[in-house]
Amino acid sequence: MTTVTKPKSRFARFWDSDFAYNFRRSPVAMVSFAIVAILVISSMFAPLFATMNPFNPANLDLLNGFTPPGTPNDFTGERFLMGTDDQGRDVYSTILYGMRVSLFVGFAAVMLGMVIGVTMGLISGYFGGWTDTIIMRVADVQLTFPSILVAMLIFGVAKGFTPVEYRDQLAIWVLILAIGLSDWVQFARVVRGATLVERNKEYVQAARLMGRGAFPILFRHILPNVLSPVLVIATISLALAIIAEATLSFLGVGAPSTQPSLGTLIRIGQGYLFSGEWWILFFPSVTLLALALSVNMLGDWLRDALNPKLR
């Protein structure tokens, strides 16, 4: 009874946990995790992996334009893994740089949506009454509109308020705001439901008896206990946010051409699809597909892994 076993290291404990075991048993999870890891790391360290910085005009040679993938260029003899676009930019490098923007916008938008949604959900579930009614009705109204429409609305309004000379610089932040504000609802709903369960548990009442105020109780006691569904939704909405960003950029209202995301690259590429330069469109699209699909699969697996009923 009195012997105290030495605690195992954090990593060893994690490796032995049900969660890690579940991960090791699931090929889908491992493959999607590998793809996501490769894509995230290569885009984070894009300057290391790219053959050139495609957005520095000094690096570009117009003679290299429209080089098909793998074949040497007629004039310069240079080879490009995924070919080049009209200005001689290496498509492989543009994808790495573009994915950087996509991932950044995706992550930041999910973070924003999560912070707003979780806070709203906690407040709504804990206080109940009128506060709850107002927050949830606002959420319901927002749900009746497709989120891409809400994002376009916010994007358009925000763009109207920014001075013309800053528009390109601020475009990314406006994009984050638009996507973030369009997906807080699911976080709020899930967190509200979990909070309704937790707030009647006795540890919360014990904290109230201690004389703790509502906000310390919400963030210290309830929040850590409602986080696991939030993690699942965050992963799945990361895939959705990346697609939403690509959609907006494809429609021409998202990331500017000076700072292109995967969506912008696809928009540029689709202009050449029927003139034979398929690779300008094809590779960014496949990358977007792989990224969104594997993030989604990972989220799906996470939902099952964290669901005690499916163990």
Place this chain on the structure above:
Amino acid sequence: MKDMTNAEPLLEIKGLEKKFDLDRGFLETLKLRGGKITRETRAVHAVNNVSLDVHRGEALCVVGESGCGKSTVARLVAGLLTPTKGEIHYDGQRIDNLSRHAMRPLRKKIQMIFQNPYASLNPRMTILEALEEPVRHHNPEFSGSDVRDRVAEVMKSVGVDPAWAKRYPHEFSGGQRQRIAIARALTVDPEFIVADEPISALDVSIQAQVLNLMLEAKENRGLTYLFITHDLSVVEHFGTRVVVLYLGSICEVADTRTLFSSPKHPYTRALLSAVPQLKDDRPNHIRLKGEIPTPINLPQGCPFKSRCAFANSRCDEEKPKAIRQPDGSLVACHAVEEDRITPQV
């Protein structure tokens, strides 16, 4: 005992009532009656006109079957619920209408122990964090080592090794968790503890240990308990006085010994006869007929009349008042008052 009852009570409950509304929202209260739309609200009458005194140093037990309002009384006293009517006074000060801020010094004095040790500790906090939180909250002037010393001292006193402090609640058994929950209540040095069925979720072998721990804490720290239970053998062991509740109303208040030797209210008699005996070869249980009535539509008159063998027309009309008996107990029963009850066989 006698001289204590004359002293100023530590906790005084006067005419306490709690109703829970069943219909939430305006639309649910609208009813169609006889072609007219009327507004009516239904409510669960959990506690009806309960008056009690708890004296310093005693362990007042509240007993009754499930749904009789025991836990509601505990929650009202602890301040988790606000009463619909009535007053609660603690040490001469009215506490049921205080704001959270004004309540703060009293939070140190009144603590609560909950029924379910599996839900009363935050699963994401180590027990050290759980125990340090109240100390820090109520003693902001304490240094880190003061807090640690206090927590270690309390952990030792409840029989939990302070070396386990870095562990999470799920690593402990139910009995250990209940000890930790008791420790959490004791960290702020309270003088009054509301215990809401603190041992009913535990194994019988652990129940005695936890009960003795609570008795020990009572001796060493001079605690006063309001102890909610449905287990009469626990009452006999633990309580100094007993309150019998039925359907949110008090039936009988008596010293433990008086209650067990000469129960007066017909309901108390039925309860006591239901305690299993070792030599149970000639069972003489008083069988109560019928079900406990719903607390939504409380019957007029005595709440117990539908199941009482001694009920007459007066019981249908008039709700009995608690009347002091020669041996000091309070009994709310017309039959006892009129001496209609045949002596117990």
